[in-house]
Amino acid sequence: MTTVNQITQSVSPSTRHYWLVRWFCVFVLLGLISSCGFTLRGQQLPNSALSHLHVEQPARYSALHNTVEQYFTKQGIQPNIDGTITHTISIKPESIERRLLSVFSTGQVAEYELIYAVNYVLHFADMDPQNYTFTLIREYQDDPRQVLAKTRELNLVLNELRQEAAATIYQRLPAHLAQLQGR
Structure with a gap:
């Protein structure tokens, strides 16, 4: 012992x-x-911010705008109908660039890198509007033997990028709101 x-x-x-x-x-x-x-992914926006949130339509048609609106609706943010809009998200036109990654021995392109840039402006209550930007990158293979399916595949990849962009915007909102309120 x-x-x-x-x-x-x-x-x-x-x-x-x-x-x-x-x-x-x-x-x-x-x-x-x-x-x-x-910030944690599960972090939610306060109900006061959600009740008066409006996704603003850009001047021309934007597939990203429609995807963001649909995603927000799925997350429980309903379009504001009563006219009391205090918080707005303005989705700017997205930009898509292709960068060459590799080529076949014949000189034809084998693989691209799709660079999908998203710009949006947040305006909360009486605060100055803030611009935010992020980029999503995907690899895209271009097989010359399967030309017919490539357009459809590219559209599917772009739709996936739009879905991911909408989710990213939604997930970043609590951090943006905290940042703007901290100023």
Whole structure:
């Protein structure tokens, strides 16, 4: 019994030091993560922000605008009908670029990189409008032996990118709102 007590007493200060260092590292890590703007995906917008949110239609037709409106409706944000709009999201026209990644030995393009850039403006209540931009990148293979299906495949990839862009905008709204209210 005395041997166990001696071992416990000799290990105890270093164990305390170990736990102290461990908790310190955890708090430093949490501070670093929160300072870079990290937010959990499940974080929801406050109901006060949701009740008066309007997705503004750009001057010309935008497939991204329609996708964002549909995504927001699925998430429970209904279009504002009563006329009291205090928060707006204006979706700017998306831009799509293709960058060459590889070619076949014959010189025909084998693979592209689709670069899908999204710009939108948030205007919350009495605050100045803020512009936000993000980019989504996808690889796209261009097989010359299957030309007929490539247009359909490209349209499917673009629709997936629009869905991902709508989800990204929705997921970033709580962080944007917190950032604007913190100013």
